[in-house]
Structures are given as structure tokens and as C-alpha cells.
Amino acid sequence: MADRPRQIVDAARELLETEGADALTMRRIADKLGIRAPSLYKHFPDKQAVEAELIAQGLAEIADAQEAALAEAPERPLVALGASYRAYALAHPHLYRLMTEGPLPRHLLPDGLEARTALPLVKAVPDEHRARAVWAFAHGMVILELDGRFPPDADVDTAWRVGLAAFSG
Amino acid sequence: MADRPRQIVDAARELLETEGADALTMRRIADKLGIRAPSLYKHFPDKQAVEAELIAQGLAEIADAQEAALAEAPERPLVALGASYRAYALAHPHLYRLMTEGPLPRHLLPDGLEARTALPLVKAVPDEHRARAVWAFAHGMVILELDGRFPPDADVDTAWRVGLAAFSG
DNA sequence: GTCTATAGTGGGATAGAC
DNA sequence: GTCTATCCCACTATAGAC
Structure with a gap:
């Protein structure tokens, strides 16, 4: 299993590229990975870091x-x-x-x-x-x-x- | 007294120019005029029309x-x-x-x-x-x-x- | 490292009374 | 033409249990 940070960035990129900036939310990223949004904050300090x-x-x-x-x-x-x-x-x-x-x-x-x-x-x-x-x-x-x-x-x-x-x- | 539509546009412009796009909300526009946001919709169908x-x-x-x-x-x-x-x-x-x-x-x-x-x-x-x-x-x-x-x-x-x-x- | 629960903030817009 | 009340939506982010 790939490391979570990389999965998070990959999911973020797919969301951004396919649905645009409005779709790039922490909730949507987490959805893609089958986890909850707050869990993302164990891997990135905030959304800006993902961007x-x-x-x-x-x-x-x-x-x-x-x-x-x-x-x-x-x-x-x-x-x-x-x-x-x-x-x-x-x-x-x-x-x-x-x-x-x-x-x-x-x-x-x-x-x-x-x-x-x-x-x-x-x-x-x-x-x-x-x-x-x-x-x-x-x-x-x-x-x-x-x-x-x-x-x-x-x-x-x-x-x-x-x-x-x-x-x- | 100037007509409301014009006042609304003037308030919107001042908000936009002085505080940027994030400040351009129906609530803020209404605040500037001393009225409530829902009243704006008697003069403009939606925010996009003001913009x-x-x-x-x-x-x-x-x-x-x-x-x-x-x-x-x-x-x-x-x-x-x-x-x-x-x-x-x-x-x-x-x-x-x-x-x-x-x-x-x-x-x-x-x-x-x-x-x-x-x-x-x-x-x-x-x-x-x-x-x-x-x-x-x-x-x-x-x-x-x-x-x-x-x-x-x-x-x-x-x-x-x-x-x-x-x-x- | 994940969860639940929630705080905190804000937004656009509508219904219906006056 | 204004109001109050409200809906419904969405977001980022934190606290604390497990």
C-alpha cells in the first residue's frame, strides 16, 4: 500500500483535474480514499499544503x-x-x-x-x-x-x- | 433619494474595490445600505446580476x-x-x-x-x-x-x- | 491513523408577514 | 420594499476517544 500522503495528493489531483477547483475540498479528497476528512490532518497540516x-x-x-x-x-x-x-x-x-x-x-x-x-x-x-x-x-x-x-x-x-x-x- | 438598484451597485463596487471579491457578498452589500440581505432580491434576481x-x-x-x-x-x-x-x-x-x-x-x-x-x-x-x-x-x-x-x-x-x-x- | 462529534464561519436564496 | 425567520448548503479545522 502506497503511503497516505502520496495517495492524498493523487486523489487531490484527480479531483482538481476532472472537476475543477471547487471540487478540491478536504471532504472530497477523503471520500476518494474512503476515510473521513479530519484524518487528512494527520498527514498534511492544512489544505494549502496539499495545494x-x-x-x-x-x-x-x-x-x-x-x-x-x-x-x-x-x-x-x-x-x-x-x-x-x-x-x-x-x-x-x-x-x-x-x-x-x-x-x-x-x-x-x-x-x-x-x-x-x-x-x-x-x-x-x-x-x-x-x-x-x-x-x-x-x-x-x-x-x-x-x-x-x-x-x-x-x-x-x-x-x-x-x-x-x-x-x- | 437615488434609486435602490443604483445604490446597490454602488455599495457593491465600493466593497469590491476596497476589500476584494471575498467581501462582495449579499449580506455585506445590504449592511452598507442599512437593510437586510433578502431585500436585495426585490431589486436584483441574484448575485450574478449585481456582478x-x-x-x-x-x-x-x-x-x-x-x-x-x-x-x-x-x-x-x-x-x-x-x-x-x-x-x-x-x-x-x-x-x-x-x-x-x-x-x-x-x-x-x-x-x-x-x-x-x-x-x-x-x-x-x-x-x-x-x-x-x-x-x-x-x-x-x-x-x-x-x-x-x-x-x-x-x-x-x-x-x-x-x-x-x-x-x- | 482512524474515528465521531463538533466548533466556527460563512454563503445564497426563499416564504410569507407587514 | 422591507422585514423576520429560516433553509440548505458548504467549508476548514480541532478535540479527544479508540
Whole structure:
């Protein structure tokens, strides 16, 4: 039998990914494991600690994906990074929102994880101001798409291409 | 005596702007007006209808600001629009979040308001794909700044300048 | 490490009297 | 158009028994 903390995080992640942030409650997590909510507090101090684990998972997965994308297409780094970033967010919309809404609980995350996630972009775009601008563009594109903010007939692919081209030139 | 619906919206807005979305409850709104929460339902069908009024206010104010910015500095439209957009969001962070988090309640908004808000940017950037990319950049910059996502020492002004320059060229 | 019981807090919304 | 009374919901978290 796997250790409880891991089971708890796995259950939390499945709830978040399949039903969204509103479903991520201590009761629902406990239900999934066939135990009662108060029992969770023997393994995690509070809900924020569980959420921090999910955020750390997401950041690590994005970091992996970005590193792989950069390694596979180093000749057009921005296009590769953008496609990988968007694909991750669309595949994990609720986790992406949890990771990006509000301030990061930095004190609960592994040291260096945030920097590792940013590293592929920083390598591809050495100027820090430009890198920040590209990040904002990518995040804006993703979150507007997730929130259904673009018109239904909008050509999101082309907007991505045009934006990344502007930053590549 | 002003009509109640207007008073309700005014109270809601003050709550939202000064204390954030968590403070925007029917009970708190009623408290501000010296009445009980159930009385609000004689004027609005539900909370979402009150929120929609706030969103409509925000969209109209951004539209006004963008139109003014474009009129005053037509020779560098993107810089003017970007500065105006950022200034509005920083001045009204909670309202900006309410306006941009999640799907718009389009069925509760005045016809044409969303389009009017977008119009100044569309005029400045006729290519629709490029306009969408600029919007994503601006929204991304704003929301990352509001959420404290940039490092404390980040030079946000320069990131804006670099990003807008990329889209102007 | 699990349970029961419960505290404490809050929310949106409705019924019906006045 | 306001009130009182109330429903029903949900949540995080703790205490203490086992």
C-alpha cells in the first residue's frame, strides 16, 4: 500500500483535474480514499499544503516539457516553447489555473523549482525584459483561451504564430 | 433619494474595490445600505446580476480610457493604449479581476459593450491576429503584475516597453 | 491513523408577514 | 420594499476517544 500522503495528493489531483477547483475540498479528497476528512490532518497540516504539492507537480511537469521542447527544436526555440506551454495548459486547465492564480506559495515549494521552470525560456531569450514579455504573452494567450474570452471563431493558432514571430524578430 | 438598484451597485463596487471579491457578498452589500440581505432580491434576481453590473461598469470605463488614450497620442498608439490599460488595471485591481476571470456573462451585458471596449485596439492594430496577440500580452502583463508573479526587483516598465516595441515594429 | 462529534464561519436564496 | 425567520448548503479545522 502506497503511503497516505502520496495517495492524498493523487486523489487531490484527480479531483482538481476532472472537476475543477471547487471540487478540491478536504471532504472530497477523503471520500476518494474512503476515510473521513479530519484524518487528512494527520498527514498534511492544512489544505494549502496539499495545494502546494499540486502546484509543485505542475511546475515540474511544465519545466520538463519546456526542456524537452527546447532540446528537440533548438532552431526555432520560441515556437517550440510556445507550443509546449500551450499544450500543457490546455491538457491541464484546472491545474494550470491553480498554478497561476494569485501569488505562488513560494515558502511551500522546493527550492529552485520556480527558477527551473523559467530556465528554458531564459535560455531562448537571454534578455530578461524580453523574456518577461514573452512569458506574459504566453500566459495571456493561454488564460484567455481557457476562459473562453476569444470569440468562438477566433483563430488562436494564428494569434500565437503572429505573437511569437513579433518576439522572434 | 437615488434609486435602490443604483445604490446597490454602488455599495457593491465600493466593497469590491476596497476589500476584494471575498467581501462582495449579499449580506455585506445590504449592511452598507442599512437593510437586510433578502431585500436585495426585490431589486436584483441574484448575485450574478449585481456582478454583471460591475463588469459592465468596468468595461465601459476601460473603453473610455482606451478611446481617450488613442485620441491623445495617435502617433504612438500602442504605447498609449498599453499605458492606459495598465493604469486602469492597477487602479482597480479587484474589479479588473472580476472582469477578466472566467467567461464573461455576455447575456447580462449591454449589447455591443464588449466590442466597444476592444475597438480602440482594433483601430490601432488592424490585423485581427496581431490585435489578439497584443491583447494577450497586455492582459498577461497586468495579471502577472497584480498577482505578484514577477520577481520583486523585476523592471515591469521595461518589459512593457520591450513587448510593445516588438508588436509595433 | 482512524474515528465521531463538533466548533466556527460563512454563503445564497426563499416564504410569507407587514 | 422591507422585514423576520429560516433553509440548505458548504467549508476548514480541532478535540479527544479508540
